[in-house]
Amino acid sequence: MVTRAGIVVTGTEVLTGRVPDRNGPWLAEQLRRLGLDVGHVVVVGDRPEDLRATLSFLAGLGTELLITTGGLGPTADDLTAQVVAEFQGRPSAVDPALEGRVAAVVERLMARRGWVADPAATAAGVRKQATVPAGATVLEPVGTAPGLVVPPADGRAGPPVVVLPGPPGELRGMWPAAVAAPAVGAVLAGAAELRQETLRLWGTLEAQLAATLREMEAELADLEITTCLREGELEIVTRFPAQAQPAYDRFAGLLGREYASTVFSTGPTLDELVAAALAERGLTIATGESCTGGLLAARLTERPGSSTYVLGGVTAYANGAKEELLGVPRAVLAEHGAVSPEVARALADGARARFGADLGVGITGVAGPGGGTDAKPVGTVHLCVVGPDGAVAERALGLHGSRSAVRDRSVTMALHLLRELLLGGPPA
Amino acid sequence: MVTRAGIVVTGTEVLTGRVPDRNGPWLAEQLRRLGLDVGHVVVVGDRPEDLRATLSFLAGLGTELLITTGGLGPTADDLTAQVVAEFQGRPSAVDPALEGRVAAVVERLMARRGWVADPAATAAGVRKQATVPAGATVLEPVGTAPGLVVPPADGRAGPPVVVLPGPPGELRGMWPAAVAAPAVGAVLAGAAELRQETLRLWGTLEAQLAATLREMEAELADLEITTCLREGELEIVTRFPAQAQPAYDRFAGLLGREYASTVFSTGPTLDELVAAALAERGLTIATGESCTGGLLAARLTERPGSSTYVLGGVTAYANGAKEELLGVPRAVLAEHGAVSPEVARALADGARARFGADLGVGITGVAGPGGGTDAKPVGTVHLCVVGPDGAVAERALGLHGSRSAVRDRSVTMALHLLRELLLGGPPA
Numbered sequence: 001m002v003t004r005a006g007i008v009v010t011g012t013e014v015l016t017g018r019v020p021d022r023n024g025p026w027l028a029e030q031l032r033r034l035g036l037d038v039g040h041v042v043v044v045g046d047r048p049e050d051l052r053a054t055l056s057f058l059a060g061l062g063t064e065l066l067i068t069t070g071g072l073g074p075t076a077d078d079l080t081a082q083v084v085a086e087f088q089g090r091p092s093a094v095d096p097a098l099e100g101r102v103a104a105v106v107e108r109l110m111a112r113r114g115w116v117a118d119p120a121a122t123a124a125g126v127r128k129q130a131t132v133p134a135g136a137t138v139l140e141p142v143g144t145a146p147g148l149v150v151p152p153a154d155g156r157a158g159p160p161v162v163v164l165p166g167p168p169g170e171l172r173g174m175w176p177a178a179v180a181a182p183a184v185g186a187v188l189a190g191a192a193e194l195r196q197e198t199l200r201l202w203g204t205l206e207a208q209l210a211a212t213l214r215e216m217e218a219e220l221a222d223l224e225i226t227t228c229l230r231e232g233e234l235e236i237v238t239r240f241p242a243q244a245q246p247a248y249d250r251f252a253g254l255l256g257r258e259y260a261s262t263v264f265s266t267g268p269t270l271d272e273l274v275a276a277a278l279a280e281r282g283l284t285i286a287t288g289e290s291c292t293g294g295l296l297a298a299r300l301t302e303r304p305g306s307s308t309y310v311l312g313g314v315t316a317y318a319n320g321a322k323e324e325l326l327g328v329p330r331a332v333l334a335e336h337g338a339v340s341p342e343v344a345r346a347l348a349d350g351a352r353a354r355f356g357a358d359l360g361v362g363i364t365g366v367a368g369p370g371g372g373t374d375a376k377p378v379g380t381v382h383l384c385v386v387g388p389d390g391a392v393a394e395r396a397l398g399l400h401g402s403r404s405a406v407r408d409r410s411v412t413m414a415l416h417l418l419r420e421l422l423l424g425g426p427p428a
Numbered sequence: 429m430v431t432r433a434g435i436v437v438t439g440t441e442v443l444t445g446r447v448p449d450r451n452g453p454w455l456a457e458q459l460r461r462l463g464l465d466v467g468h469v470v471v472v473g474d475r476p477e478d479l480r481a482t483l484s485f486l487a488g489l490g491t492e493l494l495i496t497t498g499g500l501g502p503t504a505d506d507l508t509a510q511v512v513a514e515f516q517g518r519p520s521a522v523d524p525a526l527e528g529r530v531a532a533v534v535e536r537l538m539a540r541r542g543w544v545a546d547p548a549a550t551a552a553g554v555r556k557q558a559t560v561p562a563g564a565t566v567l568e569p570v571g572t573a574p575g576l577v578v579p580p581a582d583g584r585a586g587p588p589v590v591v592l593p594g595p596p597g598e599l600r601g602m603w604p605a606a607v608a609a610p611a612v613g614a615v616l617a618g619a620a621e622l623r624q625e626t627l628r629l630w631g632t633l634e635a636q637l638a639a640t641l642r643e644m645e646a647e648l649a650d651l652e653i654t655t656c657l658r659e660g661e662l663e664i665v666t667r668f669p670a671q672a673q674p675a676y677d678r679f680a681g682l683l684g685r686e687y688a689s690t691v692f693s694t695g696p697t698l699d700e701l702v703a704a705a706l707a708e709r710g711l712t713i714a715t716g717e718s719c720t721g722g723l724l725a726a727r728l729t730e731r732p733g734s735s736t737y738v739l740g741g742v743t744a745y746a747n748g749a750k751e752e753l754l755g756v757p758r759a760v761l762a763e764h765g766a767v768s769p770e771v772a773r774a775l776a777d778g779a780r781a782r783f784g785a786d787l788g789v790g791i792t793g794v795a796g797p798g799g800g801t802d803a804k805p806v807g808t809v810h811l812c813v814v815g816p817d818g819a820v821a822e823r824a825l826g827l828h829g830s831r832s833a834v835r836d837r838s839v840t841m842a843l844h845l846l847r848e849l850l851l852g853g854p855p856a
Contacts, residue, residue: 013656015469016460017453018665024471025445032444039478041443043452043469046654050467057485075638075655110633117636124642125635169829205538207553208545210503214552226474227503228441237446287722287743293729294715294722297743301721304797304831312749314742315715315725321740321783325753355749369732401597403732 003065003191005036006058010071010080011166012045022168023069030175032239035191036065046077055087059158065187066159070166072145074125081148084161085133089153092133098146099130105144137181139164142173149181160184193242199255200265201234202416202426209234212258222247231412233270234262264425270415271299277422278309278359283388285418286355287313288326288347290338291365291381296411311355316347326350337376339364341394344382358388359421361414365397367406381410385417393421395428431493431619433464434486438499438508439594440473450596451497458603460667463619464493474505483515487586493615494587498594500573502553509576512589513561517581520561526574527558533572565609567592570601577609588612621670627683628693629662630844630854637662640686650675659840661698662690692853698843699727705850706737706787711816713846714783715741716754716775718766719793719809724839739783744775754778765804767792769822772810786816787849789842793825795834809838813845821849823856 007027013019024041031038040058044050051068058066071080085092103126110117129145132138135154139147148163160183164171178184201209206229213225222244228235236255240248256263265273278285287297297313300306314325319338322328328346336342344362352360365381372378379399386392395417399406416428435455441447452469459466468486472478479496486494499508513520531554538545557573560566563582567575576591588611592599606612629637634657641653650672656663664683668676684691693701706713715725725741728734742753747766750756756774764770772790780788793809800806807827814820823845827834844856 011656012652012654013658013663013665014453015466016456016665018663019656019658020448020453025442025448028444038443039473039475040482041471043471045467047467053485053489054468057481061481073655073657074635076641077654106633106635115631115633117633118639121636121639122633125638169833203543205534205543205545205550205553207502207534208549210553211546211549213504224440226440226505227501228439228447229501230441230447235441235446237441237444286749289722292726293734293738294717294725294741294743297722298720298726301743301745302832302835306721307745307799310721310743311746312743312753313722314753315722315729315738315740317729317735318739318783321714325740325742325782354753355746371735404730405597407730 002037003035003187004039004061004063005031005065005067006039006061006063007041008051008054008058008066008068009041009043010046010051010068012077014070015043015045023164023166023171026168026172027067027069032194032196034179034188035194036188037194039063046071046079048079048083051080051083052087055084055161064159065184066161067164068161069164069171072129072147072163072165074128078128080163081131081133084148084150084163088133088150088158088161089156090133090135090150092131094127095130095132095138098132098138099126102126102129102141102144102146105141109144137183139174139177139181141170143167143170145170147174147178149178149183151183160187194239195242195245195248196237196239197248197252198265198267199236199252199263200270201236201259201262202232202264203262204234204259206234209236212255216251216254219247220251223251231409262426264419270412270419271303273423274415274418275303275306275309277419279305281422283358284309284311285359285361286311286351286357288351288360288362289313289315290317290322290347290363291367292363292407292410293317295407296361296363296414299411299415311357314351314354322347326354339366339376339380339382341382341384341396344384344394345386345392348384348386352386359418360386361418363410363414365406365410367403369403379406381406383410383414383417385414385421387421391421393417393428430465431463431615432467432489432491433459433493433495434467434489434491435469436479436482436486436494436496437469437471438474438479438496440505442498443471443473451592451594451599454596454600455495455497460622460624462607462616463622464616465622467491474499474507476507476511479508479511480515483512483589492587493612494589495592496589497592497599500557500575500591500593502556508591509559509561512576512578512591516561516578516586516589517584518561518563518578520559522555523558523560523566526560526566527554530554530558530569530572530574533569537572565611567602567605567609569598571595571598573598575602575606577606577611579611588615622667623670623673623676624665624667625676625680626695627664627680627691628698629664629687629690630660630692631690632662632687634662637664640683644679644682647675648679651679659837690854692847698840698847699731701851702843702846703731703734703737705847707733709850711786712737712739713787713789714739714779714785716779716788716790717741717743718745718750718775718791719795720791720835720838721745723835724789724791724842727839727843739785742779742782750775754782767794767804767808767810769810769812769824772812772822773814773820776812776814780814787846788814789846791838791842793834793838795831797831807834809834811838811842811845813842813849815849819849821845821856
C-alpha cells in the first residue's frame with residue numbers, strides 16, 4: 001500500500017511566475033526517499049480561501065501527510081500558519097519564548113545589513129511570526145520564520161500538516177527537524193521503500209520506445225515507468241518497491257540490449273558523466289565561447305570540485321576579443337566569418353593553448369533574435385572539442401527556438417560532444 | 429467580478445522535479461494579461477485518476493477556464509487527451525487528415541536527426557496523437573503533438589479545457605490559436621482588464637513595509653498587493669482593475685516618498701536597468717570572474733542585443749589563468765591570496781584593459797562547499813566594478829547557503845554594484 005503525500009506551495013509571486021518554485025520538486029524527492037509518494041504539488045496565491053480549499057482537496061484524496069511552503073513572513077499576506085491552525089481546528093497564541101528568539105534573529109540580521117526600521121513595526125512582525133497553534137511542534141527558525149508541524153485537533157481525522165518557510169535555504173535547513181517531529185514519524189513508520197532508477201538514451205524516437213514498452217507490458221506490472229524527451233535525450237525513469245528489483249533488472253537488461261547503440265547512461269546525468277570522466281582521467285579543460293556567452297563555463301563550474309579540472313574560459317563576443325584573447329587569426333575571421341567551423345576550431349585551439357588545458361571547447365553561432373542571414377540563419381551554431389591527443393570532435397547545428405533555447409541547446413550539445421570524445425557511446 | 433482560470437501541469441518528470449515547470453508561470457502571465465485571474469497551478473503525475481480528481485476540484489471551485497500542459501506524446505503514459513475527453517463527456521476518434529499531417533512532421537524530424545525507427549511503432553504513436561474528442565477544436569502541432577480545446581459535451585455545465593503540449597516552445601507557439609478558439613473567446617469576452625505594477629526596494633525590511641501597509645489599509649481596498657523578499661530585494665507587486673488606477677498612483681506616490689532612499693525601480697528588473705543604462709550611454713563592459721565561473725557573463729548576454737555592450741569575459745579559475753589572461757600580478761596573488769579585494773580589483777582592471785571595455789567587473793570568492801578557511805570561510809566573496817572615468821565600486825560579502833546560492837547571489841550583487849555606479853540609488 002502506497003503512502004501518499006501532497007505539497008502546497010503558497011505565494012502569489014510563485015503563482016504568477018515571478019519566482020520559480022524550487023521547493024515542490026525538492027520536497028517531492030525527499031519524500032520519495034522516505035517512501036512517500038507525492039501525488040500533487042499545488043501552487044496557490046496568498047488568499048486564505050484558496051489555501052483552505054486546497055488543503056481540503058488533498059486531505060479528501062486520502063493524502064496522509066500535507067506539506068505547505070511559504071507564507072510565514074511578517075506581512076499581512078503571509079497567512080499560512082493561521083489558515084492551517086483553523087484547518088486543523090487548533091487555536092493560536094503567541095509563544096513568548098519563541099518571540100524572544102525570533103526578535104534576536106531579526107536584530108542580528110538588521111545589524112549585519114546595516115538596515116534601520118521602526119521598532120514597533122519590527123516587533124509586530126516578530127509577534128506574528130511567533131504565533132503558534134496549540135499542540136503544534138515548533139521547528140526552530142533557520143532564517144527568521146519558525147516552521148510548524150500541526151496535527152489535527154484531538155478527536156479529528158486527517159493528515160498532519162508540516163508548515164515550512166518559502167526561502168529554499170531555510171526550508172532545507174529545517175527539514176531534518178520536520179522529519180523528526182512525532183506526528184511525521186508516525187506517518188513515515190507506515191511507508192515502504194520506493195526505489196528509482198534511470199536510463200538515458202540519445203538517438204531513439206519516443207514512439208519506438210513506446211512500441212517496445214507495449215510488447216513488454218506483461219513483465220512491467222510492478223514498475224511505474226515514465227519517459228520524458230528533453231533536448232533530444234530520452235529519459236526513462238522507473239519507480240518500484242524493493243521486491244520488484246529483479247523485475248527492474250530484467251527490464252533494464254532487455255532495454256540495454258535492444259537499445260545498445262543509444263543508451264549512454266544507466267543513471268548519471270550527462271553533466272555527471274563528463275565531470276567524472278575529466279576527474280578520473282586527470283584531464284583539464286578550458287572553453288572559448290561566443291554565442292553562449294559563458295554558459296558552458298558556468299555549467300561546468302556548477303559542480304563542487306570542478307576547480308580540479310576546469311582551468312577557465314573566455315567569452316569572446318567581440319571579434320577583437322576572439323583575436324586578442326584566444327588567438328583566432330584575423331584571416332580566418334575575414335575569410336569564413338565569425339560563425340563558421342573554422343572559427344569554432346580556432347576558439348577550441350585557442351582556449352586549450354591559452355589556458356594550457358588538455359581539452360578545449362569552441363562554440364560560435366547566432367543565438368538570435370537578431371543577427372541571422374540567409375546563409376547563417378538564427379540557430380546556426382558550430383561546436384568543436386579538441387582533445388589531449390589531437391582528437392577533434394566537431395558538429396554543426398541548425399537549432400530552432402528562442403535565444404535562450406538556442407544557447408541552452410548549444411551547451412548541451414557541447415557536453416554530448418565532450419561525452420562522445422571522452423567516453424564513446426552514441427554520437428552527439 | 430473576477431474571471432478565474434486554473435492550470436494543470438501533468439508529467440511525473442515535473443512532479444518529481446527532474447524537469448522544472450516553465451509552463452505554469454508563463455500561462456499565468458498570459459492569462460492575467462487577458463484579464464483572467466489564476467487561482468491554482470496544480471502539478472500531477474502521469475496517473476489518470478490524479479488528473480481526473482484535479483480537473484473536478486478546479487471545476488468545482490467555479491473556475492471558468494482550465495488549461496492542461498503535457499501528456500500529449502506517443503507513449504502510454506501520455507494520457508491527457510483521453511482523460512480530458514472523458515471528463516467532458518466526449519467520445520474520441522482518429523482524425524485521418526490530422527494523422528497525415530502529424531506523420532509528415534514526424535518523418536521530417538527523423539530525417540533531420542538521422543534517426544531510424546520501426547514504421548509500425550511510429551505509425552501507432554502518430555495515430556495516438558491524432559485521436560481527438562468529438563466537437564473539440566484542434567490546435568495545429570508546432571512540434572509533433574496537436575493541442576485541443578475541449579468544451580463540455582452538449583447539455584453539460586463546466587469550463588472548457590485547453591489541452592496544450594509540454595515542451596515550452598510548442599506550447600507558446602500554439603497559444604495564439606488556443607486564444608482564438610471560440611470556446612476560449614466566450615470566456616475571455618467576460619473578463620475585465622487586470623493591471624499589474626511593480627516597485628522594487630533595496631534595503632527596506634519587510635516588517636517595516638508591513639507596518640506602512642497597515643497604516644494605509646483604508647486606501648488600499650481595490651489593490652491586491654503582494655510583497656516578496658528575494659535575494660535582499662523587496663518586490664511589491666500590485667494587481668488592480670483599470671478603474672483603480674488613481675488609487676494605485678496615490679499608493680505608488682506615497683511609497684515613493686516614504687522609501688525614497690531604497691526604491692530603485694518602479695518597474696524594470698535589476699537586469700533591465702543595468703542593460704538599459706549601458707545601451708543608452710553607449711558603454712561597453714567586460715568581466716573577470718573566478719568563483720562565479722562565467723555566470724555573470726552568461727547573465728549579461730542572456731538579453732537580446734547584449735552584443736552591442738558586452739565585449740566578453742574571462743573565467744579564470746586557475747591562478748595561472750588569472751595572471752596570463754587578465755594580468756593579475758603574481759605578487760598580488762601571493763601577498764593577498766586569490767580571494768581578496770586586491771585580486772577583485774585586478775580582475776576588473778584586467779578585464780577592462782584586455783577587452784578594451786569602458787567598464788570591468790571582477791569577482792573572486794569561495795563558492796564552496798570545499799575551499800573555505802577560518803580567515804576566508806565559504807561565502808567570502810569580493811566584488812569590484814571599475815568604471816569609465818576611473819570610478820570604482822567595491823564590496824566584500826559574507827554569504828550563506830549552497831554553492832549555487834553563493835554564486836547566484838554574487839552575480840546579483842555585482843549587478844547591484846553596476847547599478848549603483850551607473851545610476852546611483854540605494855547602495856549595493
